[in-house]
Amino acid sequence: MMNTRRIDNDASLLPQICNGHQLNHCKTVSCIHFGSTDPQHYVLQRNNPNKPMLVCKECGAFPPIINNHDVVEEALRLKQQQSSGMPACSNPDCENLGLPVLTHRHLYHAFGFSGDRQRYRCKCCQATFVDRWSGFNSKNLIQQKLLAMLFTGYPVRDICRRLNMNPKSFYDQLSHIASRCRRQLAMFDARLVKHVPQLALASDISELQPNSGNGVLWVASSEAESGYVLAQDINYQPDEHEECSEWHDPYSNGARFMAPPPVQLVEAPNTMPQGLLAHIDAVYRQIMARPNFEDPLSSKPRLNYPSKGCLIRPQYTVYAHYMHLQQMLEQNEELAIYMPQETLLRSACISIFCDRIKDKTIHPIYVETDPEWQHGQHAGRIDIVLMGWWRDRWAFTRKNDISKGICHLGGEKDNEGKWLEVATHRTITQYQQRFQDQFAQFINEPRRKLRPGGLLPLLDIYRAWHNLCRQDRDGITPAQQMGLIATPLTLEQLLS
Ligand SMILES: [Zn+2]
Ligand SMILES: [Zn+2]
Structure with missing residues (x-):
């Protein structure tokens, strides 16, 4: 047309x-x-x-042009998703609508109990509501068993058989667990952003189900050293949307909703050259060859579009991801964001944080290394190379023929040695990789390839478990490393 x-x-x-x-x-x-x-x-x-x-x-x-209204709407969707199921005023005429008690205590009064569950009253409209996840969790034991089996790779049908439940109650339990996890996370997230005026984040984006080709991408950001995951979002919503379009028209509101794209002819990608510099150069070429270089899906020959729900054009989810982070980090004074070489992450980051780039209070940095690079080494000799259409200024160093490169996307030119030593996105990259390994069975079930919605509760559960329960070699969780709590949570505590 x-x-x-x-x-x-x-x-x-x-x-x-x-x-x-x-x-x-x-x-x-x-x-x-x-x-x-x-x-x-x-x-x-x-x-x-x-x-x-x-x-x-x-x-x-x-x-590339982007619809501002759609980014704002998408950020709202991501925020609602994170607070879904949490106690909050639900009066559509009230200005406290959807603001959770856990992170907005000053807007509510504690107002007695309903059974052993806490009741609250909204200071603005006087409506009362109950925190359904407070009080005793009578399903704690069965939920622990369910999670233990899921985490050790049992197929859903085996879990159902062993726990004597049907698939519907399996998924109901999973979504109850996810609500409890989001509730726990909200408190720790709020503590983290309040207590850390200087923060280094690591971002990465990957396919949620790499074997499915279904177009669902997963963007996530963690504190760079501890690996505490602060936000993760996917460009898919389980609800259908009436008007989706094949073509992206950024001048029309609703531009973010993607219809199944036509099959297109795409040149097979050349094999990736060896050597870090040649690799980075090849990635620039691949990105420039995308019809929209901020949309990684625009160069896919075909997508196996999900049979339920709706894909969002990835640039909207990624811009919204940073917009949500920006809102969470209002009190932050100095922020570094380490990321792999991906123009979408770069563009979203520098657009959303444009004012802070001008103020020089943010350091968005590309980081690429040979796989064998040992993190934390001092940079030796530094070579500067201008690369890609953008003439991005990369700094490279090498140790025993193993290389690391960084590129300060905010234009800073005199701290390469420091960034070559400290900048890394390995915590978030490994987090995503571990999810793929841990839940390979669940993620790759044949019918799930076109039904990614079933993975949404698992993502929340995984983030909570990773931040609060999972111990590193020294027995320390990311939440402990950030000083948010003294001990790891057990599964029982996570679910109570
Ligand atoms: Zn209210
Ligand atoms: Zn210009």
Whole structure:
């Protein structure tokens, strides 16, 4: 279908601003128009009506266009997902709607008990509600058994047989456990962001079910050293959405909802060259070859679109992921974010934190190493290489022919030695890898490939278990390393 919209005045050059967010701007940090939302600084090219392009008049960069309203809506969806099932005012006319008691105590009064469950009253509208996850958990024992078997790789049908339950009650229990886990996490997350004015995060993005080709991507961020996972999101919602489109039209609200894309001809990727520098160069080429370089799915020859629910264009989930983090980290003073070389992570990060890039209170950093690199070594000789279309300034060092490279995406030029030593995204990369290994059986069940919704509760449970229960070689959990709690939680404690 031809797109007949005409855009010929400055006012409509950039998609409409939403809640103060205009994420369309030049993303070349060294350009004088970096972050500018003045339409005069750009020209819109519409050679291909399905792929409008914004070009910076100064540096010639052409950042893909994104719908601001859809990013804000997506951030709201991610937030609601995280607080789903938590006690909060549910009066649709009340301004406290959906704000959980656990993280917004000042908005509610404790208001007696219902049985042994805590009751609350909303200070704003006086409505009362019960915290259904407080008080004694009569299912604790069976839930512990269920989790223990799931974590040791039993198939769902075996767990059901051994615990004498049908699949429906298995999934009901799983979602109850997930609610309890989200409740526990909310308290620790709030403590973490409050107590750490200087924070280093590690981000990564990977396929949720690598063998399925279903287009569900999983973006996650953890504290870089301890591995405490602060946020993780996927570009899939279990609810259907009425209007989805094959083509991305960033000038229409609802642009994030993706219809099953047509099969397309894509050149087979060349084999990855050896050597870190050549590898990074090849990744730049692959990314530039994407029809939309902020959308990793745009270069897939075909997708096995989920049979239920709806895919979200990944750039919206990733921008929203950082928007949610930005809201959580309002009190943060200095932030580093380490990430693998992926333009989507870079663009989302520097757009959302644009003001902080200008203030130099944030350090977004690409980190790539040879697999054998030992973390924490001092950098020896440092070589600077400008790479990719963006002329990104990479710093490389090597020890015994094993290399590490970093690139400060905020434009800082005098601290390469420090970043080469400390920057790493290994904690989050390993977290995602362990999930794939631990739950291979569950993730790869044939019917689950087109039904990723069943994995949503498992993701919350896994994050809680990883942060609060899982001990490293020294017997320490990520929550302990962050000073949030003195001992590991047992499964029993996690579920109570
Ligand atoms: Zn520019
Ligand atoms: Zn209320």
